[in-house]
Amino acid sequence: MNRKNIVIALLSIVLLSAATFLFLKTEGSNKPKFNGSLIEPPVPAADFTLTDQDGQSSRLSDLRGKYLLIFFGFTSCTDECPATMAILSQVRKGLGENADQTQIVFISTDPARDTPSAVKTFINRFDPTSIGFTGSIADLQPVWMEYGVMVLDGGETHSVRVYIVDPDGNWRLTYAPASDPQELIDDMELLLKGY
């Protein structure tokens, strides 16, 4: 084998190694990475019947067909709850024409003070299309338990988690806390593309 052939062989090995490396790197990055915590496999979200902001009895499963952005809080809260509701409102605005495929759902952790009208006033401050749920403590407690929400005395909660439920009623993603609206918008766009 002359010197020229050795050089061509070595160059081929280098090029082949580089091509293999690039292929493996590209293949690994095909799966999108969500910012939120992905629930795998998606499982049906706990359903419930509570009183909505208009005083009507309503089920979560009645809202199927849209992506639900669910958040637990209390209307007299002055920090995390309004901050999270504002973020969820920004997410809907950021989705533009896809916003109508999403629905913000607020669930009370303070049944003593959160009457339907108080809930209505609260959610209207952020996004009037939102749905707010309240109810008796007996109705709300099983819901809190199913969603892993810790409620302290006086309705105060340290659970700042946001849940995304898909149009089929499955839990898909959670955020704890939801601090950057863009992260949710990016994830929602992936979900809307069918990931």
Add this chain to the structure above:
Amino acid sequence: MKLAFLERIVGSMLVGLLIAAIVSEVAFRSMGNTSSRPPQTIKLIIPAGASQKVSNGQSVVSDGMIFMIGDTLEIVNQDSSTHTFGPLFIPPGTSASLDLNTIERLAYSCSFEPTKYFGLDVREGLTLGTRINGILLAGLPMGLLLSVYSVIAWPFKKQDPAPPAN
């Protein structure tokens, strides 16, 4: 004189690097092989019946896990109740993952420990790069100090001035 000085510096640097490499490698070997593993996904399984056991004060998983940066903690919920772990929400029959990308030692609130807390210790992996970095960081200053010491201990001999040309 200039060449001898340069030889002294380079020689001292090499001796410093050699000493640092020996000390570093002896320390690394004594720590065991697990400290240099690549990032991996580590599964933590919440077994069936965990909620019942936890309410009776029993522990269902071993606390105080050690991770390397880049590891992923995947929590699999085989229990019939929903569980939470820090930012993760894990309904029955599902799993959720947490990427561990920063060095930290913390206790997350969780629902599958009687104490309601679970400790995580995320450490920097001892890769080849880390070891080389350590050797350079220790070896170069040591080499510099050795060269200064050698100049003091074994000073260069003054060269006789060249005889004047007639």
